[in-house]
Amino acid sequence: MRSTKRQAAVLLATLMGALACGPSDGAARPAERLSAQAGAPGIGDADFPLDGNGGYDVSHYALKLGYTPAGRRLDGVATIQATAKQSLTRFNLDLKGFKVSEVSVDGAAATFSRAGHELTVAPAAPLRQGSAFTVKVAYAGVPQPVVDSSNLGRYGFIPTPDGAFVACEPNGARTWFPGNDHPADKATFDFEITVPKGVTALANGELTGKPRTSGGKTTFTWREAHPMTTYLATATVGKFRLRQGTTPGGIRNLAAVDPKFAGSLDKLYKLSAEITDHWGTVFGRYPFSSTGGVVDDFSAGYALENQTKPLYGGFEPGADIIAHELAHQWFGNSLSIKRWKDLWLNEGFATYAEWLWAEHKGTGTADASFKSFYERPANDSIWAYPPGRARPDDLFNESVYSRGAMTLHALRGAIGDETFFELLKTWTSEHQYGSVTTEQFVALAERMSGKQLDALFDAWLFQPKRPTL
Known part of the structure; x- marks a missing residue:
């Protein structure tokens, strides 16, 4: 029902956009007025047709936020720099809830409307294809996190008694700022977050200056200068209790824990440093400027690989989970998927990293982990779900993680350790900060190994049955 209403709104917006291209649009030449149109309501992911925007x-993104935990109110001004990929009379931003008070494009007031989770913006004059433009949106209200009844749980901007737990995969960024909420559109970020004195605001990247306190409030400014998907x-x-410094390899490191988990601060700090440096020798140079982790007192039941600051929801993470989330800094964060169906490129790789960490520490082997899963009976659910095609209604199925990792171990056995580990480094270096697909990984594996690997990948990723060894 939600999709039907949105599609009707998009059709109406398109018709209005066509009518708007009339003689009064003096800033555009006649040919441009005729060709300008509304941007698509989705970025083009067939499984999530209304996520992101065309x-x-x-x-x-420059996000200026004020948040008061006591009232759960968020006041925001989002300034978004973008480039038009087509001539546009209007375009959409993803935003869930809030009251939007003002929108401008390149400093000129723009008209806007709301339909579902879409904020439709009509600039004062059409935007030319290839032109850079800046959108500014002022909004306020109480954030409403996403509650998913399948396997996603509660995510987005989640108010807590002393602040907020913010973990947005797959499409929860819209619960606290307007944007193009799909991993195919990556951008850099600046954050200016003002909170009551005594409260800490943590965002991606690094602090750009010392926190400023005035009038009982403190402002924190963070910058993530590397491209990032909105859900991260x-x-x-x-x-929070904080510990800051650098890893032995020289990467800035910040660990933050809720006072309830104060005893785990040093462990989180040291393990994050050790694991980050080790993955740099396995996967290639660490792609960002800082590492670390955050433990909050919110029982989310999951962790999320937020870029530079993995977030652990209500538990003290062990080395295996930290190894998993920090491996995502390469697989999922630096290399991001173009479409959600390829999620195994994130989760299968991070799960295999857990096996590699055990191998590194001498507490297990990747081969033993592989065999323990392979021993599951032929009717086990892991074999019925081919991980190479993640399902939109069951994205985070165990198969995407474990059978995805098994795919990598099968590949390792087929091409040998030397080629396999060189493949991982080549994969991360050739696509650093970019977007990737399964087809690209298969092609690279075949090129580097000199072997035809279609049958291997088909059996492990796409067939709904246990592969034959």
């Missing part, structure tokens, strides 16, 4: 590409953005707020 017609433009975002390069930077965070603005987690609360009372």
Whole structure:
């Protein structure tokens, strides 16, 4: 029902856009007025047809936020720099809830409307294809996290007694800022977050200056200068114990824990440093400027690989989970999927990293982990779900993780350790900060190994049965 209403709204917006291209649009030449149109309501992911938006590409978000935990109110101004991929009379931003008070494009007031989770913006004059433009949106209200009844649980901007737990995969960024909410559109971020004095605001990247306190409030400014998908953005707020420094390899390291988990601060700090440095020798140079982790007192039941600051929801993470989330900094964060169906490229790789960490520490082997899963009976659910095609109604199925990892171990056995580990480094270096597909990984594996691997990948990724060894 929600999709039907949105599609009707998009049709109406398109018709209105066509009518708007009339003689009064003096800023555009006649040919441009005729060709300008509305951007598509989705970015083109068939499994999530209304996630993200078409017609433009975002390069930077500057988010100015004020949040009061006691009232759960968020006041925001989002300034978005983007480039038009087509001539546009209007375009959409993803935003769930809030009251939007003002929208401008390149400093000129723009008209806007709401339909479902879409904020439709009509600039004062059409945007030309290839032109850079800046959108500014002022909004306020109480954030409403996404509650999914399948296997996703509760995610997005989640208010807590002392702040907020912010974990947005797959499409929860819209619960706290307007944007192009799909991993195919990556951008850099600046955050300016003002909270009551005594409360800490943690975001991606690094602090750009010392926190400023005035009038009983403190402002934190963070910058993530490397491209990032919207679902990895965070603005987690609360009372935290902090430890800061650098890893032995020289990477800035920040660990933050809720006072309830104060005893785990040093462990989180040291393990994050050790694991980050080790993955740099296995996967290639660490792609970002800082590492670390955050433990909040919110029982989410999951962790999320927020870029530079993995977030652990209500538990003290062990080395295996930290190894998993930090491996995502390469697989999922630096290399991001173009479509959700390829999620195994994130989760299968991070799960295999857990096996590699055990191998590194001498507590197990990847081969033993592989065999323990392979021993499951032929009617086990893991074999019925081919992980190479993640399902939109069951994205985070165990198969995407474990059978995805098994695919990599089968590949390792087929091409040998030397080629396999060189493949991992080549994969991360050739596509650093970019977007990737399964087809690209298969092609690279075949090129580097000199072997035809179609049958291997088909059996492990796409067939609904246990592969034959």
